[in-house]
Amino acid sequence: SQATSVQQQACDSFPHMEDEYADVDWDNLGFGLIRTDYMYVMKSLEDGTYKEGKISRYGNVELSPSAGVLNYGQGLFEGLKAHRNETGGLFLFRPDQNAIRMRVGAERMCMPAPSVDQFVDAVTQIAIANKRWVPPPGKGSLYIRPLLIGSGAILGLAPAPEYTFLIYASPVSNYFKEGSKPLNLYVEHEYDRASRGGTGGVKTISNYAPVLKAVTRAKSRGFSDVLYLDSVDKKYIEEVASCNIFVVKVANPSIKVFRFIEILQSRSDIHEWINPTPKPNVICQQDRVISTPTAMGTILSGITRKSVIEIACDLGYQVQERAIPVEELMQADEVFCTGTAVVVASVGSATYKGNRVEFRTDADSVCRKLCTTLVEIQTGLIEDKFGWVVEI
Ligand code: COI
Numbered sequence: 001s002q003a004t005s006v007q008q009q010a011c012d013s014f015p016h017m018e019d020e021y022a023d024v025d026w027d028n029l030g031f032g033l034i035r036t037d038y039m040y041v042m043k044s045l046e047d048g049t050y051k052e053g054k055i056s057r058y059g060n061v062e063l064s065p066s067a068g069v070l071n072y073g074q075g076l077f078e079g080l081k082a083h084r085n086e087t088g089g090l091f092l093f094r095p096d097q098n099a100i101r102m103r104v105g106a107e108r109m110c111m112p113a114p115s116v117d118q119f120v121d122a123v124t125q126i127a128i129a130n131k132r133w134v135p136p137p138g139k140g141s142l143y144i145r146p147l148l149i150g151s152g153a154i155l156g157l158a159p160a161p162e163y164t165f166l167i168y169a170s171p172v173s174n175y176f177k178e179g180s181k182p183l184n185l186y187v188e189h190e191y192d193r194a195s196r197g198g199t200g201g202v203k204t205i206s207n208y209a210p211v212l213k214a215v216t217r218a219k220s221r222g223f224s225d226v227l228y229l230d231s232v233d234k235k236y237i238e239e240v241a242s243c244n245i246f247v248v249k250v251a252n253p254s255i256k257v258f259r260f261i262e263i264l265q266s267r268s269d270i271h272e273w274i275n276p277t278p279k280p281n282v283i284c285q286q287d288r289v290i291s292t293p294t295a296m297g298t299i300l301s302g303i304t305r306k307s308v309i310e311i312a313c314d315l316g317y318q319v320q321e322r323a324i325p326v327e328e329l330m331q332a333d334e335v336f337c338t339g340t341a342v343v344v345a346s347v348g349s350a351t352y353k354g355n356r357v358e359f360r361t362d363a364d365s366v367c368r369k370l371c372t373t374l375v376e377i378q379t380g381l382i383e384d385k386f387g388w389v390v391e392i
Helices: 002-013 068-072 095-108 116-129 209-220 268-274 303-314 326-330 366-378
Strands: 038-043 054-057 075-077 080-084 090-093 141-150 163-172 183-188 225-229 237-240 244-250 288-292 318-321 334-339 343-352 355-358 389-391
Touching: 038 116, 054 116, 068 141, 075 095, 090 116, 090 366, 095 116, 095 141, 095 303, 116 141, 116 163, 183 209, 209 225, 237 244, 244 303, 244 326, 288 303, 303 318, 303 334, 303 343, 303 366, 326 343, 334 366, 343 366
Parallel strands: 183 225, 183 343, 288 318
Antiparallel strands: 038 054, 038 163, 075 141, 080 090, 080 141, 090 389, 141 163, 225 237, 244 288, 244 334, 334 343, 343 355
16 A cells, blocks of 8 residues: 555655654644654656655755745745544545645746645655654644745746745644633734735745734734734734634524525636535524635635534534624624634634724634534544545
C-alpha cells in the first residue's frame, strides 16, 4: 500500500521513523513551529505542469534573491490537519477542498498549480512520513502547511518563470494563547484587510503580513484577535485576521423560520465550491439563527466555515450568508470563529469604538454543539455522513 511504501522509504533514511511518537511534550502544545522529519518539494516544468515531487528531510530551501515570491509576493499557502484515532489510524479532513482552493488562488495569482490528485497525494505522503509527530488522540493534530511559491528569478514585474510546491508540517493544539477560553475580539475601524476586486478571497501570503500591525496592537491591549470591517462603508463585519466569523441570534418565535442559504456568488466555476448547495426551504427545528458574512471576494472561503454551515443545516439551524452590520454583531446572543487552525472558537466579547459587549459561551451554546460535532467527525469518533474524512 502507499502508506507502507512511504513509511518504508522514510524508515530507511531516518531510523526514528519506527517510533510510535516523537519526543514532544504533548500536554503543552500550542501553535508554535515544531520541526518534523520530512517536507515535500515539487517544481513546475516549463509547460506549467508538475512532476516528480519528492519527500526530503526537513530543512531550509534555497531561493534566488530575485525569486518572484521574495520580490513581488507571488505565493499562496494552505492549511489542513491530520488527526490520529485511538487505534492509531490517521485521518485527513477534506484535503481535496484545500487542493481546489489552491487552484482557485493560483489562477488569481497567475501561477500554475498542482492537480487535485497531486496535492492530495503529496499531503497524504507528508502526513504518513511524519506520523510520529501526529499528537495522541485528544492532544491536538498535525497541522500541514502546503505552499505554492514563485521560485523562479524575475526582475521586471511579471509572473515568475518557475514555481515550487512545498509542504511541511508541525504538531499543534490550540491556536490562541487563551486555549479553549472565549476570545475577546477588537473590531478594527482604522485598517482594512481586503478591498473589492482584490485578493481577500484567496489564500495569498500577501493577505497576512498587512494584518500584523492591527493584530499586534490589539494583542498588546489584551485582545485575542482583530475583526475587520468592509473597506467601503466600514459598516459590515468581514473576517477575523486568522479565521471566519459567525453570529447567532435567537429567532423571533412568531416568524416562521426557514432554512435557507442565500446565494450571491456568481462565478459558476467556483460557485459550488464556495457556497454549499442551497437546501430547499425546510422548516427549521431550532430557534437560533446562524449568520455569517457572504464570501464575495473579500472574505476567505474557509473550509471549516463551509463545513460548519453544512453541519449547522444538518442539525436543523437556519443558516444565512449575508451582509452583517457591525451593530448586529454587537447585539448578537452568541459569536464564534471558524478556521483550520482555530477550529470553532467561541467569542466572549467584542469591542467596537470603545463599547464592549459580551456574548453567551455556555455549554448549551450553538458554538459548543458545532465544535463537538466537527471535531468528532474529524477524529473519526462519529459517523462521517458527509464523506469528508480521508483515512490514510
Ligand atoms: C489556518 O487556519 O489554517 C490558517 O491558515 C490561518 C493562519 C493564520 C494560521
